[in-house]
Each structure stands twice: as structure tokens, then as C-alpha cells.
Amino acid sequence: MIALTGKNQSYVLVLYGLCFPLIHVAHAQFILKMAAVQGGMGDADIKTDIKTEPSADGFGNNNANDGRVLSASPGSSSSTGSNKQTAAVTPEDQQTLLAVLQFLKKNKLSESVEILRREAGLPENSLDPKANESAGAGSGGAAGIVDLEGGDASSLLSRVTGSSSAGAQAPTKGTFICGGKKDQPDVSVVLSAYSQQGDPTLYKVYYRDLKKFIETVLDCHRAELSQVFYPLFVHMYLELVYNNHESEAKAFFEKFSGDQECYYEEDLRILSGLTKKEHMRGNETLLDFRTSKFVLRISRDSYQLLKRHLQERQNNQIWNIIQEHLYIDIFDGMPRSKSQIDAMSGSLAGEAKREANKTKVYYGLLKEPEIELPLDDEDEEAENEEGKPKKKKPKKDSVGSKSKKQDPNAPSQNRIPLPELKDSDKLDKIMYMKEATKRIRLGPDNLPSVCFYTFLNAYQGLTAVDLTDDSSLIAGGFADSTVRVWSVTPKKLRKVKSAADLNLIDKESDDVLERIMDEKTASESKIMYGHSGPVYGISFSPDRNYLLSSSEDGTVRLWSLLTFTCLVAYKGHNYPVWDTQFSPYGYYFVSGGHDRVARLWATDHYQPLRIFSGHLADITCTRFHPNSNYVATGSSDRTIRLWDVLSGNCVRIFTGHKGPIHSLAFSPNGKFLASGATDGRVLLWDIGHGLMVGELKGHTDTIYSLRFSRDGEILASGSMDNTVRLWDAMKAFDDLETDDFTAATGHIHLQDNSQELLLGTYTTKSTPVIHLHFTRRNLLLAAGAFNP
Amino acid sequence: MADREERRFAEVSRESVRLMAEGAGVELGDDVAALLAEDVCYRLREATQSSSQFMRHAKRRKLTVEDFNRALRWSNVEAICGYGAQDALPFRSVKEGELFFVEDRDVNLVELALATNIPKGCAETMVRVNVSYLDGKGNLEPQGTVPTAVQSLSDDLLKYYQQITRAILGEDPHLMKVALLDLQSNSKIAALLPYFVYVISGVKSVSHDLEQLNRLMHMVKSLVQNPYLYLGSYVRSLVSSVMYCILEPLAASINPLNDHWTLRDYAALLLSHIFWTHGDLVSGLYHQILLSLQKVLSDPVRPLCSHYGAVVGLHALGWKAVERVLFPHLPAYWANLQAVLDDYSVSNAQVKADGHKVYGAILVAVERLLKMKALSLSQSAEGQSGAHPGSVVGAVSYRWTPVPLPAMYCELYSFFGDSLAVRFSTGTGFGTHSPCTPSQLGDSRKEPPGPASNLDTTRKMPQLTANLNISPRQDGSPRTDPPPPSLSGPGSSSSCSRQRSAGLSREVFPKARFTSPQTTPPAFSFLIGGRQMGQRCQGRRPFQTMFATTPPVSAIPPRTYAHKLPVIGRVGKPVRRWTCSHYSLHLPL
Secondary structure (H helix, E strand, C coil): CEEEEEECCEEEEEECCCCCCCCCHHHHHHHHHHHHHHHHHCCHHHHHHCCCCCCCHHHHHHHHHHHHHHHCCHHHCCCCCCCCCCCCCCCCCHHHHHHHHHHHHHCCCHHHHHHHHHHHCCCHHHCCHHHHHCCCCHHHHHHHHHHHHHHHHHHHHHHHHCCCHHHHHHHHHHHHHHHHHHHCCCHHHHHHCCCCCCCCCHHHHHHHHHHHHHHHCCHHHHHHHHCCHHHHHHHHHHHHHHCCCHHHHHHHHHHHHHHCCHHHHHHHHHHHCCCCHHHHCCCHHHHHHHHCCEEEEEEHHHHHHHHHHHHHCCCHHHHHHHHHHEEEEEECCCCCCHHHHHHHCCCCCECCCHHHHCCCCCCCCCCCCCCCCCCCHHHHHHHHHHCCHHHHHHHHHHHHHHHHCCCCCCCCCCCCCCCCCCHHHHHHHHHHHHHHHCCCCCECCECCCEEEEEEECCCCCEEEEEECCCCCEEEEEECCCCEEEEECCCCCEEEECCHHHHHCCCCCCCCHHHHCEEEEEEECEEEECCCCCCEEEEEECCCCCEEEEEECCCEEEEEECCCCEEEEEEECCCCCEEEEEECCCCCEEEEEECCCEEEEEECCCCCCCEEEECCCCCEEEEEECCCCCEEEEEECCCEEEEEECCCCCEEEEEECCCCCEEEEEECCCCCEEEEEECCCEEEEEECCCCEEEEEEECCCCCEEEEEECCCCCEEEEEECCCEEEEEEHHHHHHCCCCCHHHHHHCCCCCCCCHHHHEEEEEECCCCCCCEEEECCCCCEEEEEECCC | CHHHHHHCCCCCCHHHHHHHHHHCCCCCCHHHHHHHHHHHHHHHHHHHHHHHHHHHHCCCCCCCHHHHHHHHHHCCCCCCCCCCCCCCCCEEEECCCCEEEECCCCCCHHHHHHCCCCCCCCCCCEEEEEEEEECCEEECCCCCCCCCCCCCCCHHHHHHHHHHHHHHHCCCHHHHHHHHHHHHHCCCCHHHHHHHHHHHHHHHHHCCCHHHHHHHHHHHHHHHHCCCCCCCCHHHHHHHHHHHHHHCCCHHHHCCCCCHHHHHHHHHHHHHHHHHHHHHHCCCHHHHHHHHHHHHHCCCCCCHHHHHHHHHHHHHHCHHHHHHHHHHHHHHHHHHHHHHHHCCCHHHHHHHHHHHHHHHHHHHHHHHHHHHHHHHHHHHHCCCCCCCCCHHHHCCCCCCCCCCHHHHHHHHHHHHCHHHHCCCCCCHHHHCCCCCCHHHHHHHCCCCHHHHHCHHHHHHHHHHHHHHHCCCCCCCCHHHCCCCCCCCCCCCCHHHCCHHHHHHHHHHCCHHHCCCCCCCCCCCEEEEEEEEECCCCCCEEEEEEEEECCCCHHHCCCCCCHHHCCCCCCCCCCHHHHHCCCCCECCCC
16 A cells, blocks of 8 residues: 655655566666655645545655665656566555556656556556646656656766766765755745735735835945845745735735846746735746745845845845845945846846856867878878979878867866777878868958758758758658658669678678768758657767757657667657757766756667756756766746766856857857857857856847857847848957956946947848857858748 | 736627527527637637647748647647638628628639649759858849759659640640640749740740740749739749840831731730839839830930830839839930931831831820829819829839929920810810919919910811811710720739720831831821920920821721821921921911
């Protein structure tokens, strides 16, 4: 018998019988553990659905703890569906099983349900149909799994890498899980914080009182204290709604919503729709607001002023909210100005805490492996023919000098285990270097040429585009679930011959790589079927042998570009996966989606190696740092986070965007990050100092693509407004002088120089620009679907 | 907040909820319905908000039914099927029941199943690259230029392209018709558009072959009418091809037996159609067209057929265009035309015939101009100011000030004399806005009232004579003619319905019905001569109008203007020349 008890605000699953029939012990325990974590999510309905009994607390906890050990075995994941082990089983009555199934189903763990059901041999309709009405409870549930898989992922990576990092990671993960429980409490608990009730009619008075006070303080404090308005407003409104003072809440909203900063409008719109206590349950935005403390940075003087005022007035209502729901990051020194505050605010949960951006980030580039550059005869001859034999020498020099330097800010070469270079990779590197010598040096006076790849007849909806680094292939993800690859060179796409035919090939011949290709399959494009939802993210592997695609169906798929078939479907997100990208060194890739977590995968593991959890809303875009040690994620919560691949920790939080972030780009030297959002602005970030260093205004619609030129002089941005804009990145970064004070306090002074930095605006006919790419010679390629 | 109003949400009323509940067989109390309605609204908003996420990630601006269904699916709600159309679904309302519903037309399955035109699949999705900006400086070539070689097309498309061009330019008229029809309705030929445009731009190479030119123009028409094609900047290329047919002295026109006039009329019609339906695709198109027409008109070296093209082109573009380009230019042009018409030498016969063509075209154009002007005046007088169709065009400001109607009429009358007047009855229809009251004239023109007051007589007099020759239109308004059926495609915008009747010009000048003077010498003709005040003709000048009797009405198909259009010449030479003419009947004015 299984029972759920509501004790200490977390439900504990207790195993009465010894084990399920036909179910492996580890699996059962895994499910239990999952339930334990997710118990937090279960709302009151669960209690009515499943019998409640007082339980032995310790037992359940033991299970939960065991889970970590057990889950290190790959078979334990709910997402893989590969629980093939059979072990000791004991009889168990079906009732319990049904209860478990019901619970799982309630939490949208349909795969687990499926597995469990299959293993238990239960008919499909054995589940109570009413169990599937728990909307909105799933996201927390997903976060729950995340914690677990994070645990085993670290051990997996340690096995992969052979390093001893696992020991160091385990505690981090452990604390995270604890924190996770605290951070993802169940809704009723969260909301009950609102139950302390004041006189609803006084809320207006309180707020107006505070408003009056802030309006009368000295100018230098006013801007800082005004930050309090928005979170206070929201919490007071929610308190009114929670306590069923609907009309008061509406009046309160009407009266004061106009005072809020315009960039909160989106959230206010959601808020204004919410007028009933019943609606609060399952509203994700609301939950975000509740579960995370709104962070404000206020100078000590201003804070003292506020505190004194509230205490004088005995304004406990507001003081309580500030104490409970706000995190005030107090700093010493001059209060910030309005523009300084506005530059940094706008995210769902306020600004980043200062200490969040203090961790050292190794943003330098890895040393390039030394490759003997064989100046093959052909090349030499060609150059001789052209009568420019001089060229040879500088080429050699430039290549040599580049690879010898070691960046002081670079991580150690083996901080992250990287795949070894294959021969073909070395060849490609050589090609790259050769091309690089022919690269055009861009600058304000020497702008790149732009080529546009237009997708014609893309009636089904083009949702994602990627180009290979050498610009030889272009791939498109479509809303009709297909992935299409085109060759943009005269070289056609060919499949590898069938196994039978391959046997006939002379494997010793020199051109065996050519012989394995089936000439009959040559075509300009290939279509790959496999997804069951729009393909939102797509990425080529650096060696051009694989293609990744992420889709609404919750999977990331790995495709072979030799056979044009799907190799693996990485399951784990369970919700739409908005973006995915290969590491610049291959092997690893990152994905992020609606479940608010980003996952780091390796192509040969079906489970994620790392889980990056912390965003308060969907992860909309993911990017690898050029040195592959970090991953940046942009989110609908209007923040950008930088994650350490090694530890899985969040090392940077960048706030300042006023809309969901849809594009990210690292500068080629790894020092800077550019981000574009629905607000049409590009923001530039200094990764080392963790500061915003620039704002590029000009676009009028969502920026879907950003790309630095190969040498980092030019930043290109492509937008929904049918334009490509070029920005002077050199100037934007050169003008920087980050003094220690700014670095220490995080107070930034941005000058409005967008117009000076804008080098050019290029319009398309009627084609939103959804991808940009600089070729190795610095020709700018843009892509989009013609949209008549 | 200023936009507080915008933040209101659509609401589902409790009546709707109750109705729906009744539909499901449940009776709801008032309070329950109210609660439910509120909840429904909230859930709808929630679903809409989450569906916008799918829209954003699909990199679209338009929220689709698909997005909404996905949002529903992820919140464990059943998707709503049956609304996933490509185009917007039109809602129709039923007045009596205050009911709105989506129009759902019956599909005739039998017809569909037995249809011979099996629908083809979508055109292949493909990637095409073009160099948009070279060295960051401007376009290498204007976007939408025509590729020179037929390649990078799928086999199907290539085959289609070859078949269609072969059919249209080939011998078989039936095949051509089928091809044109398909071109007009095929939804998958977007990729071929540049190629067709390229073919059409070949007009210059076949200017000797009237038949081919005609076919190419038909091709333009089909392309323009195809509702699935987005012409984009190809409009420019098409317009230039059409303009070629309108304006150029085609090689085919050397032979007088070739009816290049019809081609020009048709092309002019086409031009107006393109302009009115696709003119918004290219900015400044209207001005460019006007400029090139004006250029041709003001170039005396150009042959008369080019001038004719310019006039019918202007006429087709609407009365505003006529008013702005042709009308101010008329005095200057008149001298040239007159010289041609006055030359009775045999060697000039052909040119003179052409001159008459031009004359007729101008006459028709100015007639429309006057009528439309009067109409627009009357409309604005009725308080419907700005509602006239030409206002779209006229809104574009130019260095140009409109001439008041009476002044315009008087000036035009000075050129055309009675042949203009006969086109307007002196009856009540036009009389209410009688343009020629002496007082108005005195205001608008610095002219002694003496001769002006005579105008009334001059206007009536020739009407009598004209009545002898021809039967003027009973209603006096050719505007009531039904618009030509040819070009009003199903997808045409309503704003151009009036201007579309520019097609009149085609019926006005069918070559076959034109009686050229040298082939049928007039049995009897008389001239009305006189002195007429010409504001722009350097003081008083004599004028003379010659009427020629036309063959009996029964001999001519009765439906056109042809028999109503007297052959009229006007003499700009000194009076003593025409006094020698023995047929003339001089009526001093």
C-alpha cells in the first residue's frame, strides 16, 4: 500500500508492501523518490484521490536519499524507457500500483506511467480518467526530475572524463536539491503566505502613502526608492486577490497600474486578467513571482530612509511584504540615477544580486592544437603561377604565432574533456587556416558584403536555420516537423551505400571515403522526418557529420548527415525544446526549453550530463562559449544566465532586457556576449566583469539572430523587421574603460551612442532575418523565408 | 494610463455561456453562468498568452490556430479542430438572430472527385541565394531582377514553364486559352514568376509580330490576375513591358493593315489594371508612368501612334491623370496635331489617319475628364467630398493646381468645338452644373464677355447639325456603359471599379470601324468655322469644324461610338485658306 501524507508541507511516499510485482527494485525506488520530490507539487486534489495515512517519515526519506545512488545507473531514468533489467520482485496488490500510476500521471510523467504499466501488465484503461486534469502542475514536476538527473549526470560525466570532479560536484548538487525543495514549494504553501490579512480598504491608503513619501524624498533617493513600487504593487494586488477582495483588487489595479514602468506592461497584462483566487493556482507567471524574491539594489542611505518611514508610520503591511518577498541588496555609496536603474531592471525577478556575478569566469580561448601546416604542392604551384610566392611566409608566421600564445584568462586545456581531433578535423582546421588568410578585414570603412539565402515556397513555416562553419550546407527546421538540408555548393548531398554494397568496396583503396557514397542518391537537398512537432532549434556539428534538431515534441534528435537518418532521440525535456546547439568542439550539446532548464548532453549519452536550472521562465535560446567551458542561456524571464559546464553552477546573471531574449552571440575572443530580445534592443555584456557595456537601439522588432564577424570587428543583427544591421563592435568594446569602482559596485554608465555604432541597415524584400553567418572569409550570409 | 482602454479584454457573456450549456443539455443558474463566464474568459486569455509563445518561436507575427491548439494541448485541453485555414476565415452575420458564423461552403465531392485538373503538390521548398549588398554598399543589382537562364528549377516546374510558354506563343488558340487560364489560377508558380517576367520582357524582340505581342500581353494579364502570385518588384518589369506595347512605334505598325491600335488599347487597359491592383507594390510607380507618358506626349518627333498610346494610357489611368498631364499639355500638342490633320496631301493620308486616331482618343479622354470632374463636383456638393475614385491619385501632390471645371470646359471647347459639345446633352443632367454661365466665365478667364456669351449659341448650334449626322446618346452619358468584362478579375479591389471603365477606350477606337477619309471620300461634308477664344492660343484664332457624313448606320455594327464620332479636323492656318474650300459652310461667330 502506498500512501501520501501531508506532513511538513511535503508529501512522503511510503512503501507498505515490500515491492511491486514485476518491477525492479531500483525502478520502484526511483519512482518513489520522484514522487517524494514531486510531492511538493501535488495540490489538494491528491489528497482526495489517494488515501491518506500517517506514515513513517524516515522510510520515505531513506528512499529519497537512496535515489541518488540508484539513479547513477542509467536504467533508472524516467525518460529513457530502457528499464530492461529484471530483478527480484515480490507480489503486490494492484490497488497500490494503480495509485502510483495515478500519481505519476497526475504529474505528467507519462513515460514512467507507460513503463510501469507495461511492466506491471496493466491494461491501458486501468487508470482513472479524471486523473489527467492537473494543468500547470507539471512545470514544477519537471524541475523535480531535473534535480534527480542532475545528480546522476555528474557521476556520468565523471565516468566519461575520468577526472575526479564528481566528488566536488556532488555537494553542489545536493545543496541544489535542498534549495530546490525550498524554491519550488507547492502552490498552496506559497499562496498561504498571503493569508495574513489586513484591511483591504487600507491597501490603497498604504500604497498612496508610500507613493507620497517617495515622491517627496530627495531626488537622489527617489529613483532608487521608486524601484519598490512594482514589486509592492504586484504583491499587494495578489494579496487582495488571494483574500477574495475582488473589487478592491480591481480598484487597486486601476488606480496604480498606470504608475508602473512601461516595461512591466506584459506582466501587468497577465496580472490584470487574474482576479480570482482560483486562477492563482496554476498560473506560472504568478508562481515565478512568488517563489523567487524580487531583487532590488538600493543604497544604504535610501534604504534607511524607507525603513525609517515605514516604521514611523507603523506601516506593517508594506514592511511585511518587503521583508518576505523582496530581497534588498544594500550597497554603500551614492544612490544610482534613474537611467542607471532602468538599464538594469526589467527582468521578471528584479536585478541580479551582486554576488551572483562575482565568480571568476575563464573567458579566454583554449589554445589551438598545433597542426603542422603542410603547404601542399598544389597550393605552392598555384601561388607561383600567380607570381606571388611571398605570400607563403607571412601565412606560416601568422598561423604559428596565433597558436602559441596562451590566454591568461583561458581555462586549463583539459578543464572540460574535449574530444580528440580526428584526421578529418585536422584537415578541416588546415582548410580553415587557409581560408582565414584570405579573410577580409572588416571595419567601419570596409563593410561586409551580404548574401541572402531565401527559403522559397516555405509555406509550412520555417522556424530555424543553421549553416555549417564552412558555409557548405544549410539546414532548415520547419513547422511541419521536417528537417531539410541543402547543399549550397555544387557538391550534391549523397548517402552512404547500403551495408550490402559497402561490403563490396575495396577498403584499402585511397578514395574509400569517396567510394562509400552512393552516387544514385545525389541530390541538392534531403528531407529528414522524425519529429512530431515544429522544429524550433537546429545545429550542425563542427565536423559536418551530424545535425541536431530540437522540437516541440520535447525531443532533441541527432541526425547523421552521411545516411540522412535519425541516430538518437534525446528525451528529457518533456516540453517543447526551444533551442539546441553543438559545442564548438563537437561532442557536447546544450538544449533548453519550456521546462525552464537547460541540459548539457554528450552525443553518446542518452541522459543529460548537466542540468542548468534557475531560470524563472522558458529558456528561449542557448549558446556555447567559444571555449566550450560555459553555456549561455536566454530566457523569457528576460535574463541571461551563464553556466559553468564543469560545475553546473550559474556564474552570471545579466538583467536589463525588457522582453524575452531570442538571440545570443559570443564575441570570437570570448570576452563579450551580445543578446537580442523582443524589445528590439541588442545589449552587450562584459563576461569577465559581469557588466552591461552597451546598448544598441535601432531594430523595431524581435531580434532573432546575432553574429560577430570572424575577427570580432562587426556585430550583425537580424530581425523580424526585415533588416540586417551592422554595428561597430570594435568601437563599442574599445571605448570601454571598466574601472575598479564600476566593477565592484556594478553601477554602469551607458552612453547612448547607438547611432554612432550603427554602420549600416540592409533591408530585405519581405523576409524576416532569422539566421546570420559570417563565412570564413567574412562574407555575411543571412537566411530567412520569403513571407509574401 | 493613456492606453487603459486597450487593456480591456474580450469577454464571453453569461448569455453565451448559458446558451452553450443549453446546447449541451444543462440548465445553468444566473450566478453559475456568471462565474463560468468569468472563468472562461480567464482561461481563454491564459491559453492565448501561452500560444503567443509558439508564435514567437515559429518566428511569425501572426498567431495561428495551430499555435492556439498547441497551447491547449500542452495544458491538457482538447484541441479545437477545423479552423486551421491558411487564409482568414470570414465571419458572416445573420442580422435577425444576431448570430455570427464561419462560412462553410459545400464541397461538391462528385465534382471534386471527377475533376480533371488534379491538384498538384506544393512547389518544392528551396533555397535561393542572391548577393544583396556588395561591400556593404547598396544593391549589386536591384532585387527582383530577372534571371537570364532557366535553371535551378525543379523538373516539374521546368516542364510546366516550357509547356506554358510554348502553348501561349504557339499556334493553337485553344491551347493558348487553356494555358492562359492555368496561368491565371495556378497557385504554385511563384518560383516561375521571374521566368515568365523574363519571357514577357521579350516584347522588344517581337515588336514586328502583332500576334505575339498580343499573346504576351495576355500573359501579363493572366499573371496579374493570378491571386496566388505576389508580384513584388516584378511589377516594375511588367509595367515596362506593357508600356513598351503602349508607347513604342512598333515595327508592326509600319504596315497600316496591322491593327496595332487594339494592342495599344488593350495594353493601356492592362496598365491601368496593374496599377490599380498592384500599384502599391512599387512606390512612385504612378509618377513614373505619368512621367514617361508625358515625355512621349511632349516629344514631337515621336510618331502619332506613340502619342496615341500615351493618350489612351493616360485615359486608362483615370481622369485625374488626364487632367494633370494631358489637359495642361493640350494647347502645345494641338498645334502639331492640327498641322497633321490639315495636310490633305495624299502622301500624308496615312499620317492623317493616325492623327484622327489621336484626335479621337484625346476627345474621349477629355470627355471622360469633364464628366468625371462634374461628377466629383456634384458629389462633393452633396457632401461626399473626397469620395470620388480619383482621389487616391489626386492626393499625390505635384506642382499642379486643378483648373475649375467651367474654365476647363471652355478651354477644351476651344479645341474641340462642337464635337465635344455633342457628347453632353444640354439637358438637365449636365445643366445643373452648367459650366458656361457667363458670370463664371468672367471670373475664371480674363475674357471680354461678348464672345463668351455667344458660347451658348455655339454650343447649341452644332448640336443641331450633329443631329443630322448622328444620333447622339440619348442619356448623354457614356459613363453608364457597363464596364468591359475583360479585366475585372475576381480579386480586383473595389476602389478601382470606376476607373476600370477606362476600357471604354478600346470600344471607342476599333480600327475596323474607323472610316478613314482617303478610302471613303465624304459624300457631303460641311465645316463649322469661326473665331474662338483660345486662352493659350495667342489671342483670337479662327476655327473650323468639318463634319463628314458617315456611311448609313445600318452598315455598321450598332453598338459603338464609331458612327457617332464625326471626323473632325481643325484648321490652324489663316482664314483665307479655308475660305477657298467650296464645301465649307462658314458660320461666323
